[in-house]
Amino acid sequence: MSTDDNPKSVPVKDVMAASGAMLQKQLFAIFTSPVDGLGPIFANIEEHLKFQVELEREGVMFAAGPLWTDDGESWEGEGLVVVRAESREAAIAIAERDPMHVSGARSFRVRPWLINEGTLSVRLDFSTQKFTLT
Template identity: 35%
Template sequence: MNALNPSELLAQLRQQQFYMVTMQANTPTEDPLSILGPNMEEHLNWLIEQENNGTLFLSGAAADETEWDGSGVAIIRARSRAHAEQIAETEPFHRAGLRTNTVRGWQLNEGNVTVKLKLFDNSFEIN
């Protein structure tokens, strides 16, 4: 067991600043693709652009094995919260009025991520 006190443990947190963009579906539905579909290509291209320019850290649907209402979450890199809000405003589903994007600060502090790359077959696993 670690013998450090809470102040020492807190000082060891990574404290890397990111911003969480919660993308809430304005019209939750059991068939979100019927609403989001017409803007899906633009949305995916936006995600690719954010990933390629280093803005996008993580992103995905707010879903589980039982449901997805069309909502999502993205963790982005930005100079400030105001800058993150500017980026969130450019997301195509938000611009089309299909989602409402809300920005909050999010600090990466702790966790465990394993990435397995298999170069020969060009595959990867994230655990």
């Protein structure tokens, strides 16, 4: 990848070449943070969740949810939304439509995220017609 033994960054093309046999599915992570405490977040949560469900129905949403504090004991209003988009600019346009961001309750940043490894399992029990994700 690089001739430097300890580089600070590597060009995307080098990462893509090194992981060429892997999935290489490009998604976009939207990190969202409160601007002025939790009050404005709670005031916009219903419209925000409706927006999230609509993204899910449209097939835009990959995954989303709250980010707990590092100790896993509380929530300070941060969230992560992962979307399917054609570009970072398109992902930013999606984030800009979120009622949390429209209202100013949260700010956001968007980072491209390449999925190379992982697994998703779905178990469907025919008798009960229930499924489980693992």
